[in-house]
Amino acid sequence: MAPVGPPGASMATDGSGTDLLRFAAIGSVDDGKSTLIGRLLFDTQQLFDDQLEAVSVASQRRGIGEMDLSLVTDGLRAEREQGITIDVAYRYAATPTRKYIIADCPGHVQYTANMATGASTADLALVVVDVTSGLREQTRRHTCIAALLGVDQLLVVANKMDLVGWDKDAYDDVAQQMHSLARRLSIASTTVVPISALHGDNVVERSTAAPWYDGPTVLEALEAAPAGGWAAVHGTHRGTGARLPVQWVLRHAGGRSYAGIVGGGPLRPGDPVLVLPAGHRTTVTSITTYDGQLDEAPVGVSVSVDLADDLDVSRGDLIAAADEPPLVTNDVEATVCWFGNRPLRAGDRLRVKHTTRVAPARVTEVLSRFDVNDLTLVDADELADNEIGVVRLTTGTPLVLDPYRTNRVTGSFVLVDEATNATLAACMVGSPPLVESHIHLVR
């Protein structure tokens, strides 16, 4: 399983048979996310000689030792000046069976929007915790946001174990806190690995410093994690039935086809469908790609669909399985991660972008704010920058929705500033998936 050799050397020539795992490195600033990603890439030999040389030269110029692996991903001038991560860096790695897309997210609270950008497409969150300081508010905030975004696998690393002499109690403390946090957030799977990213212990190479630990290394855990492909992004198979947001109308000699990516569940010729929000009932006659007809369009694939009836269907409409229809509504209750500089309040006018549809919207009510320390919803009438809460909105045209926990595509939308077009919020249809717990959280 150890991927040895130059970048990509281990992959099949034609690229077939490999799956794709997308993960995001999250956690508080200075806990070592970028160093860990650098270490992972270095020890699996995914870095080219010229990239290594550049990192080495940059490290020496800064007088920070031979090789500062955080410089592998911290590529912006401002990041190198300050020694922090400002925006997500995407890196790529490959092993014989798996391709990885890695999002190295910033830890500072002011860059929470960038962290959410990186985590919104992830199958797994790699949570980095500095054992010398334990869980911080940012660790909790990031884990909460990842959970709200639907990431249901946590790979936690207790980092800097070398600084506490590989003390098992320090590891147990982090593990216990992260397990209880994950339980409260309904996260299905949590693995905690004691590591030193700086020295490479338990990242790719198994460490001899912690004989008490017999779990996987970081790489082993990544290789074993279920890959969602991009199903995670295009809707899961947890049972909404097929959804096809219409992106584009392709006209041809035989009529019109409706192009988009299938989500929610597979779509087949002969399936009865609804065209929403209008509500017309019709049947799928064929599903095509440029390469030919498909017997079934699986989740995550760009296709075009022909319908039995000559209906008015345009961009923004949704073709949905008739037996499992989504909700058509102008009133939405959603969990909102707010990134605006000004507070979000009732009465605010914004633009919604939901699937391929854009609609004007007004905030009818801010219902509650999410306390990331207590993991509770508290009454609130506004959300400040980087706060999360539950908000009710009214839209100018109807939206076709599913709860976010059943479909990430039809259950998600963003709020956009009408004047500047800035993206101001990430929104998930429904309330946060919190489990009420009697476990007292050690803070």
Place this chain on the structure above:
Amino acid sequence: MTSTHTVTTAPRSGFDADGLRRHADHLALLESHAIFVLREVAAESERPVLLFSGGKDSAVLLHLAVKAFRPGRFPFPILHIDTGHNFPEVITYRDARVAELSERLIVARVQDSIDSGRVADPGPGKSRNRLQATTLLDAIAEHNFDAAIGGARRDEDKARAKERVLSFRDAFGQWDPKRQRPELWQLYQGRVLPGEHVRAFPLSDWTELDIWQYIAREHIELAPIYFAHRRSVVHRDGMLLAVSEWITPQPGELVEELNVRFRTVGDATGTGAVRSDATTTREIIAEVAAARTSERGATRADDRFSETSMEDRKREGYF
């Protein structure tokens, strides 16, 4: 993964109904996503344009546009920023591809920007790579383009690794890496005010190896300079530069006739060749998979100036 997935002949479309969920073939997913991005940009922008350099990433981009929009016409013209320092094979290839597709080609020339005094001529034999930003921004302004679709990939450079799939440019064409729009899920948000535009990168998540594997799978035709051929090259600045009307060997420089190919295609004065005997995509894939040097590190003079050359050029409006 304990999969023993054996594929003797790769399915042409790269996926099968059951396979996608359990053994998601990453190339099929990358293809679907890129088609999705192309359709989103075409639908959300008033006047999009597709940037085409004649290189392999451009070739893949054109192929994906065919898949996204046929049997219709492309909903955008094709724009080539011509440095004037071209490999003739690339221009021949460009014209053949455009003719075959019957799509509209716009050529914006760096020479025109020099002649009109917009930029200074760096002199004979000097790379015009950086000057392309001005020519590109002028073309965008002239045609009122509000979205420019490019073939850049995040694995090319550490500044590119930071960029969004839809990347906002202000009224001066500047990229501000500290103020990027959040980009959640695949809700690509490309609306801009008059004078502003977005750059769209459907190949963001593709690696050099993905590109070559896809070229092999889809039988995409490329400019012949990507394959090994005999060529007279001069050793300069640690690179092998093709001897041409702009590159003349200076006294003391070593000139050799070698088997070479190009890993990237850019301004002929700043794009180095690599020694190679690979004459087929399959042989190139084997070389790429074993390469110890990144494609830009191996072949681009302009990326060697400083730690942040690419970021600096991108801030000015470069691709």
